[in-house]
Amino acid sequence: MNTLILAYHRVNDWSKDTLTVHTAIFRKQLNYLAGKYRFVPLSEVVAARTKESKPKERLAAVTFDDGYSDNFRCACPILKELGFTATFFLTAGYIGTDKLLPRDEKRGDTEKDRLLNWPEISEMEKMGFTFGSHSLTHANLASGDPEQIRKEVAESKTTLEAHLREPANFFCYPFGSYSPGVEKMVADAGYQAAFVTPPVRSAGLLSKHRVTQDRYALRRVGIYHHTAFWQFYLKTF
Numbered sequence: 001m002n003t004l005i006l007a008y009h010r011v012n013d014w015s016k017d018t019l020t021v022h023t024a025i026f027r028k029q030l031n032y033l034a035g036k037y038r039f040v041p042l043s044e045v046v047a048a049r050t051k052e053s054k055p056k057e058r059l060a061a062v063t064f065d066d067g068y069s070d071n072f073r074c075a076c077p078i079l080k081e082l083g084f085t086a087t088f089f090l091t092a093g094y095i096g097t098d099k100l101l102p103r104d105e106k107r108g109d110t111e112k113d114r115l116l117n118w119p120e121i122s123e124m125e126k127m128g129f130t131f132g133s134h135s136l137t138h139a140n141l142a143s144g145d146p147e148q149i150r151k152e153v154a155e156s157k158t159t160l161e162a163h164l165r166e167p168a169n170f171f172c173y174p175f176g177s178y179s180p181g182v183e184k185m186v187a188d189a190g191y192q193a194a195f196v197t198p199p200v201r202s203a204g205l206l207s208k209h210r211v212t213q214d215r216y217a218l219r220r221v222g223i224y225h226h227t228a229f230w231q232f233y234l235k236t237f
Contacts, residue, residue: 003045004037004060004236007197007220010068011075014112019066020225027078029223029232033060034082036236041130042087042170046193050215062086063195063220065134065172067095068113072120076127086129089172089195091115092156093136095163101138118163125165132170133157133191142177149182154189170194183216197222 009019011026021029033039037060045061047053062079064071067090079086094101096117104113116124121131133156135141141149153171160168171186171194178196186194193215221235 002037002058003048004033004058005042005045005195005218005220006033006060006062006236007195007222008062008064008075009066009224010070011078012070012073012112015070016225018225021223021227022225023074023078026075027082028229030062030078030082030084032232033236039084041085042132043192046170046215046218049218050193063172064088065174065197066101066138067091067115067134069116069120070112072116072124076124076129079129080127087132087170088116088124088129089132089134089170090121090156090160091134091136091138091174092159094138095121095159121163130166131160131164131168132172133160133168134172135174138174140175140177141173141182142179146181150185150189153182153185153191157189157191172196178217186216191216193218195220 008021011021011023013022037058039060039062042061042063045059048055048059062084064075064086067088071088091101094115098110100108100110100113135152136156136159137152139152141152157168169192171191173182173194173196176196176198183194195218197220223232
């Protein structure tokens with residue numbers, strides 16, 4: 001049985017960077033997949049991937065990384081219109097602040113490129129969306145001081161749970177960068193599963209959502225601005 005986890009970052013009509021999918025394309029992609037998969041909460045796909053359940057149909061989940069405010073303004077209305085849920089992985093130390101992510105500091109717009117704030121997240125929770133951790137500061141966890149890495153993993157969870165109504169059960173590795181030691185830190189911090197988006201390589205187009213039982217390295221399919229529809233088809237069939 002196939003399972004699919006989509007990994008997005010941004011949805012809006014004003015950005016043209018690699019991480020942004022425009023609203024009409026986002027809607028088209030989800031509409032296309034709705035005829036092939038049943039969209040469910042991320043926890044159901046995790047259960048299927050780790051053999052905790054045996055659904056008879058193809059399951060898909062939508063995830064977002066970083067926590068950009070356009071997730072609330074642009075993505076959520078489309079998801080609600082189509083009846084889909086999603087999980088948003090938040091850069092916990094930046095939420096509710098004026099800080100932009102390093103990639104946006106030079107060219108970023110303080111309003112268009114800002115991250116979510118807590119009132120927006122509260123509204124998203126009321127709409128049925130869920131949240132996980134993307135570390136405190138979007139750090140590369142495969143390198144650096146172990147104590148700092150442990151802080152990125154553990155304190156991001158406690159930061160989120162101080163504001164969220166539900167536990168932050170899932171973790172997503174920034175840059176897709178992790179190691180066995182980082183996986184252990186994620187498990188020790190109390191997360192139930194963790195996710196990675198491998199780099200896209202033409203030789204791997206046909207195996208992106210291969211089922212794995214490693215609940216701390218569950219693979220997702222990254223969707224980007226440059227993802228043509230034929231590529232989207234190959235990534236998700």
